Amino acid sequence: MLEPLQNGKDVARLTLERFHRHLAPVYETVGRIKGALPPETALIGFAGAPWTVASYMIEGGSSRDFTRAKRWMHGQITEFAALIDLLVDATSQYLIRQVEAGAAEVSASAAGPAGAARRAADSRSAAGADTDSPRSLRSCRRAGR
Numbered sequence: 001m002l003e004p005l006q007n008g009k010d011v012a013r014l015t016l017e018r019f020h021r022h023l024a025p026v027y028e029t030v031g032r033i034k035g036a037l038p039p040e041t042a043l044i045g046f047a048g049a050p051w052t053v054a055s056y057m058i059e060g061g062s063s064r065d066f067t068r069a070k071r072w073m074h075g076q077i078t079e080f081a082a083l084i085d086l087l088v089d090a091t092s093q094y095l096i097r098q099v100e101a102g103a104a105e106v107s108a109s110a111a112g113p114a115g116a117a118r119r120a121a122d123s124r125s126a127a128g129a130d131t132d133s134p135r136s137l138r139s140c141r142r143a144g145r
Contacts (some may be wrong), residue, residue, distance in 0.1 A: 004060030004068070008079035011086070019090045020097070027101045036089025045106035047097030050087035052109050057083070 034043050048056070055069035056062070062067070072080045095106040123127060 005057050008076065008082070009142050011079050016086070016093065017092055020093070030098050030103055032094045042104035043102055045095060045103060046092050046108070047091050047106065048109045050084050050091055053087050053091070054083050060066035075078055105123030
């Protein structure tokens with residue numbers, strides 16, 4: 001069970017460096033597996049989509065209905081957007097590092113409730129948040145269509 005994020009202070013403590021330190025064994029393992037495979041065998045990398053990872057971080061694990069994550073998305077718009085922005089960057093870098101370690105291609109999980117991501121982007125826009133930057137939820141929303 002993960003220690004769930006409780007508030008914006010928890011999100012503010014997250015950094016890309018911390019993610020990569022935590023994931024260093026994954027990068028090493030990808031390299032070892034690739035080295036042990038015959039050259040003609042492709043290794044496929046994987047990552048959870050930002051919504052999926054965010055919901056696990058907020059819920060503290062798996063959830064049937066994502067109640068806490070949805071509550072964050074609608075009630076803590078700025079904090080949720082900051083988390084998603086960080087996870088978009090972290091996921092991109094994570095997949096790139098898997099390729100650098102030897103994965104031939106990469107894929108990501110479904111983005112979860114896609115409508116929820118769209119509603120979050122619309123909520124951010126309505127609240128006057130910057131939704132035009134490449135790192136914004138709007139970018140995630142467009143990619144999920």
